[in-house]
Amino acid sequence: MSTPAITIEDPIEPGGVGQEVMRQRQWKVLLSATMHQWRSRIGLVIFVAMVFVALAGPLFAPHSPTQFVTAPNSPPSSEALFGGDNLGRDVWSRFLYGGRSVLGMSVAATIIGVTLGLAVGLTAAYMSGVTDEVLMRISDVFMAFPQIVLALLLLTAFPSSVILIVLIVGLSHAPRVARVIRGAAQQVVERDFVKAAEAVGEPRRRIIFGELLPNVTSPLTVEFGLRLTYSVGLIAAINFLGVGLQPPKADWGLMINENRLAVTVQPWGVLLPVIALALLTIGSNLLTDGFARAAIGIDRGGE
Amino acid sequence: MSRFLIRRILLGLLTLLLVSVVVFAATQALPGNAARAILGRDATPARLQALTEQLHLNRSVFSQYFSWLGGVLHGDFGNSAATQAPVSHLISSRILNTAFLVLVSAIIAIPLSIGLGVLMAVRRDKPTDHIISITTLALAALPEFVIGIGLVLLFATNVWHVLPAVSIIPPGEHAWNVPKVVVLPAATLIIAVTPYISRIMRASMVEVLESDYVTMARLKGLPNRTVIWRHAVPNAIVPAIQVSALQLAYMAGGVVLVEVVFNFPGIGSALVDAVGNRDIPEVQALAIIIAAVYVVVNLIADVLTILVTPRLRTAAAR
Helix, strand or coil: CCCCCCCCCCCCCCCCHHHHHHHHHHHHHHHHHHCCHHHHHHHHHHHHHHHHHHHHHHCCCCCCCCCCCCCCCCCCCCCCCCECCCEEEEEEHHHHHHHHHHHHHHHHHHHHHHHHHHHHHHEEEEEEEHHHHHHHHHHHHCCCCCHHHHHHHHHHHHHCCCCHHHHHHHHHHHHHHHHHHHHHHHHHHHHHHHHHHHHHCCCCCHHEEEEEHHHCCCHHHHHHHHHHHHHHHHHHHHHCCCCCCCCCCCCHHHHHHHHHCCCCCCCCCHHHHHHHHHHHHHHHHHHHHHHHHHHHHHHHCCC | CCHHHHHHHHHHHHHHHHHHHHHHHHHHHHHCCHHHHHHHHCCHHHHHHHHHHHHCCCCCCHHHHHHHHHHHHHHCCCCCCEEEEEEHHHHHHHHHHHHHHHHHHHHHHHHHHHHHHHHHHHHHCCCCHHHHHHHHHHHHHCCCHHHHHHHHHHHCCCCCCCCCCCCCCCCCCCHHHHHHHHHHHHHHHHHHHHHHHHHHHHHHHHHCCCCHHHHHHCCCCCCCCHHHHHHHHHHHHHHHHHHHHEEEEEEHHHHHHHHHHHHCCCCHHHHHHHHCCCCCHHHHHHHHHHHHHHHEEEEEEHHHHHHHHHHHHHHCCC
């Protein structure tokens, strides 16, 4: 991809009221095109259902997640719907409690990673030259570590905590987001309204956040969805590996770790969180893909 | 083109050097005292003193870094803090096991995904395309350890008990001597990377199938098979090669979780154990090896892309 493919004159002056209205209309078209596809509809239903399970689950739990109610690894019975876990706690209650940490940490990490990546990507695209080169080289260095390896590396040095895990996962997303946003913003930088804003002498920060940012919202939204999907997997993986949240915390990743040795006698302690994580990531990925397809279709003027 | 190559290789080396700084800084320089991190809170002053001297922590950070880097360049990663044996000794057979696992997975995953991509493109917007497309999209979302545990539940424990759930390799043996234990870990990696490659192949193939030369070949009356495999695929395959290399590099990370799920004796499970034991020399060694593989594979992918794309080849020569 070289120069921007679309060289239509921007019909409305930069920063004007008309532009704002245009953008809102574009978003409406985009969202309706997204929801027109079956994959988005299915994704949305699955995603909303899993978010509901994660957030409201504790309200429906019959027991406390740390209370011993039955024999270790016991099969489903009248006191425990899905049996007992490795220590005799209620699998069903721990499952209902175990989604909040996964979802909360994933959303927080995604917000941090996407915001940081956005700032770096826009700055690199607008400043170009040395600043761009330096920012991209730093990104390269952090991208040389697979995300889980970077997380393990930092968790060796620092005592594990919720905030640290969220920061590490967010940090590991940032260079990947920055690359995508930089690519998208580079095409915007060349366009007339940015040149116009520069000629008028608008301050740099206003150009970056007032002119560039509103024109990369589609790739930004796609990145947010994608990074959320990966955050769920990564945070669950960190807890599954036992280097994240510590027992007796109820968490889907940790539950899999705790119960997987007894999986032949008591599969539910593993099966429930595995299904939940699978549905949560599949739902958000289907929805993101639907949006990405809609955005591409609209850019091409509708296929 | 040679100028481009030299620049690309130098950048790769610079990245590797900075990677070594990050690995060192994260584990040894930043958090005050690595010896305390290794020994834990109830370390006696005498043991702290001994370990500080053994790891040369009483020297300046720079001198520590350069003596460590010097060792790394000679393949000497120091001694394990947990077992006192040389780290290089502990991880050499594990490197071979992991390399075998990744290679087997790649050899199966790459042709499989290219085939799936071609199939989807040829049946574009037909049920076959939709079904494979949605399935790969769903699989792409799944974290590797979720795939791995799913396979264990299906094939190794609760549903069918046909394969080992735990990859036990007797001491002195290598993974290729015990192929049965490689099946499920490799299947997990294949399921994890196939969606990405096949989706890129589909997109690239769809574009090529719409091109004039494919229409021309069809008009000449060539059989469909020849048009697809001789005319279209060779032109559509470049992006797939690129993304395959990226996925190969990605496997270096994905393999960590897969190895833990199956207790496979490779570098991934070694890394997680080392983190658990706070065995800093071993963590440093494994992190830098994984990052180096990633950088080198990416470098090779870039060079290959240039070599197989005539347009880029001439652009780079300018």
